[in-house]
Amino acid sequence: MQGLGASLPALLLLLLLLSAQLPPPAVADQPPWAPAVERALDPGSRLAVGAARVALHKYNFQAASPSGLRALGQVRKATMKSIPGTGQKYYLQFTTEDYRSRENAGSCLATVLYPKKKSPPAVNIKCINTKDQNQIQEEDNRLYRKLKHQTKPIIGSNIPDSFGNMEPAFEPVWALAVAGSSYMMWEKSTEKVGYFMSQVKSVKQWMRKDDSLEFDYTILLHEMPTQDMILCHMRLIWLPGRPLKVKYTCESDSHRLEDGSGMESGSAAGIIHEREENF
Incomplete structure (x- = not known):
């Protein structure tokens, strides 16, 4: 008994030494892509930049201002969260540039949700204007008066040309095409596929008796990263200070007609009937 009692301290010491070398109990760590876990993204990554562009497409369409168009500057911060049963949500902070001059146009905060179901990305965006x-x-009003007082309808093609040149007379209709096509690009974008407006293949102005301006466009969209060129037909109605009215159909959509917000159903039906031959 005395020998056993003497060996107890040594046994306890051995157990303590062994327990110190054992790994700690396993903890069920969640991977960074686990549901409802917000994770940081490289601001320059394709996913972050693509989501920021989607947010700007929505902004440019809703602003309905050819003089206030913005292009993406630089993504400053980006995070992403996977929401079970809903989709992937991006939280973004980025700078913007004037679409034409490339001067600083202010910064934006945005969220972009790519839903699991087949529907356009849900965008919430707030921007500071410089x-x-x-x-x-005033620039929009000046542009509007110039287009409205045309004695002959504007008709053009290949804007800009294959060398990137654009006649000054076509700059207003090109800017309107960017604003209108932003609706298409926002609606068609997914988490993995984005769009740029590459060229106005053709444009025709329709002379209206009311105050609005109306144009028919054929537009080339550049799809990224597939590098595909998609031909789309767009009908646009614009009046400064009012929402853009846009209808479009693209070859890749099996000629399915899409309706932009702000287009009244009765007016849209009339335009389709009147201009169907131009599609």
């Missing part, structure tokens, strides 16, 4: 809003409105 350009005076009154100045933008």
